[in-house]
Amino acid sequence: MSLDIDGDLFDLANALAGLLGAPVTIEDRDTIVLAYSGGQQDVDEARIGTILGRQVPHHYRDALAATGVFDKLRSTDDVVTVDLPHEHMVTRAAVALRDKGVLVGSIWAAIPGGPSAEQEAILRDAAPVVTLRLRAEHARTDRDRRERIDQVATLLAGGAEAGEIVDRRAMAGPLAAVAIRGTEEALAHRAAGPLTLHLSAVAPSALSAPLPGGLYGVLPAASASRILGDFLNRFGGRAQLAVGIGAPASQASDLAESRRVADQVADALVRRGALGRVASLDEVFTDVLVDRLSGFLRTHADASPLTTLLEHDRRHKDAGLVAAVDAFLDAGEVSAAAQALGVHANTIRNRLRRARECGVDLADPETRLALMLDLRARRPRQ
Missing domain, CATH: 3.30.450.40 (GAF domain)
Known part of the structure; x- marks a missing residue:
């Protein structure tokens, strides 16, 4: 032989x-x-x-x-x-x-x-x-892997050297940073080799590498969702990963912001157990918004109108103000809220009236917005 x-x-x-x-x-x-x-x-x-x-x-x-x-x-x-x-x-x-x-x-x-x-x-x-x-x-x-890690980290930093890499690799814009997360960092890193092979076949100028926090990449913005969706369909660990796609970057200096958005989208997916999914900001905008506000809502909970309703319900057992307000805000009108809770429409009206007497007036748009955001932030994540 x-x-x-x-x-x-x-x-x-x-x-x-x-x-x-x-x-x-x-x-x-x-x-x-x-x-x-x-x-x-x-x-x-x-x-x-x-x-x-x-x-x-x-x-x-x-x-x-x-x-x-x-x-x-x-x-x-x-x-x-x-x-x-x-x-x-x-x-x-x-x-x-x-x-x-x-x-x-x-x-x-x-x-x-x-x-x-x-x-x-x-x-x-x-x-x-x-x-x-x-x-x-x-x-x-190993040499190639170290070089890819350095290049991806440089691209995501968005400095002058990022532009040099874009030019050298003939990466046609707009580009997008992508963040791949798992419930554990090792799960995302395990996909590094298969993703490199996948990109070499379908997007040769693209780059990906494992970095602290997950698996990252820079891909053509127009095709990133399709390419990564196809990758997840082929990769055996699909059910353990979520992919966040950042905002399109028309120039290399914008990749740092694109990476921040990709991180926020991927984190929102993982927090809600939406594994096996590829998403961009417009698809999970509300989830990302709530995540960004959750720290503020926790710090200033005493000023929230929701806290007023929660305190009322605590003092008056079975008052049900929070449930009635939540159902009303979700449904948009009294009858649908009553049907969702399995109570009479007048019950909802009475509870909304009591909420107003507590100083929480749902006729005020700003109050409704504050309540919807706080309710969403406190809702158990699925």
């Missing part, structure tokens, strides 16, 4: 596929695709999904895990064969990639009927060659 160790991982995958007469993928230990052989993507749906998503789809990964193949790869250097006919998968042959005894990835070949003794020998002999290239790729990737 002869593999060209001077080529990159894709060259190795193609060469190995030629020797095996079978399509090949090279994956890291988290089943993220690092390279694959070309021209053989349609062998089955599992391979199609793996190539398109740059990762083994969760459904197939769970099916593979149930066979014990990942446990075997952690413990043996032998070729492991997996047959899942009920998943309509062509038989897979896999071999572990180990660097100084540590599992760093695996080679997978789709071979109908399973590998022959000769094909198993080819896979075993290929493993150390691919591992050497993988080590070199990791070193290069």
Whole structure:
């Protein structure tokens, strides 16, 4: 067997596929695709999904895990064969990639009927060659990753150097900063590699990198929502992430403000459990507004008309003024508010009258605005 160790991982995958007469993928230990052989993507749906998503789809990964193949790869250097006919998968042959005894990835070949003794020998002999290239790729990737982090941080700062990066990368504006959040920072950082691969295919001039607080990027403003929505659909951790898109920036100096908006949108989504969603400010404007005001409302709660109603309800059990006012403000009229609370319309009218007697007049637009904002801020976030 002869593999060209001077080529990159894709060259190795193609060469190995030629020797095996079978399509090949090279994956890291988290089943993220690092390279694959070309021209053989349609062998089955599992391979199609793996190539398109740059990762083994969760459904197939769970099916593979149930066979014990990942446990075997952690413990043996032998070729492991997996047959899942009920998943309509062509038989897979896999071999572990180990660097100084540590599992760093695996080679997978789709071979109908399973590998022959000769094909198993080819896979075993290929493993150390691919591992050497993988080590070199990791070193290069680490350098590239550090450079991307520096570039993204510089872009988001919006200074003079940001303009130089925009020009050097031919990033056509308007641009938008994006913030990707998870319930934990590590969840967002885990998507860094897959997002880099995704952007390299669909928006080569765009940049993304993990930074303190989450995963950030700078993308074309006009297509950012579509690109990131497509990414979430393909990425297995969709349900753990939320994406905030900042305001369009016509020049590099505007990216700092775009980043602030992206942060606010992403935080609003995460606080309300709206994971798996991509949004811009216009889609969650009220949520962001309430979040921005919540500190002020807490600090100055004593001056709020809502506090007056809450104190009345506390002193007069079952008075229901807050509930009646909340329902009325939500519904916009008495009958709908009564229906929402399951009471007679006169009950709502009486409670609104008592609120007015307490000094909270809902005929005043400014009072209604203050109440709506405070009620929204105190409402449990879903």
